Amino acid sequence: NAGVMQNPRHLVRRRGQEARLRCSPMKGHSHVYWYRQLPEEGLKFMVYLQKENIIDESGMPKERFSAEFPKEGPSILRIQQVVRGDSAAYFCASSPGQIVEAFFGQGTRLTVV
């Protein structure tokens, strides 16, 4: 059973471009979470999704950021018109239920130049 797969591992975008981060949860997991980590800071919750539904997006900026978890395919975190402040490591996690251990991917490191 493969772990949580995120790609790409590293992504460089120029200011104003779009960034698409993909996350394939572990097999059998229907709960997906996205977190952002800035250097020397803790992970910050962004959004929680179940198949085809956004359950909680309270940690996601209202503008330029969106997330989806379609019936088929990976979860996508999309950042439009990226700015330098979006540079961070973005981690996806999945779990088979709600109050159980979460399995994290290796992250996508986004650099905006």
Add this chain to the structure above:
Amino acid sequence: SQKIEQNSEALNIQEGKTATLTCNYTNYSPAYLQWYRQDPGRGPVFLLLIRENEKEKRKERLKVTFDTTLKQSLFHITASQPADSATYLCAVGGGYNKLIFGAGTRLAVHP
């Protein structure tokens, strides 16, 4: 606002000793608390989950306590090894895995 505090300074200990890491939280009553390990450039790896009605949990050389009165969790690694060197993250949660993470404590175990 909700706050999770972990020792910001690195913890340096000798191999074979017990490492004790502290996690304090304020303005929150979590249903559970989790500990993760994170190595540089990698994603967090789950270690232990303890619920609000549990005082202590053990797994091999790891032990975690949860004191809801003090709003504190202690994480212990007994018989520490250099391979235990990493950053350890504390996270509190409510109804689902919407976790609030501390900034982590870096542990260095010296031979």
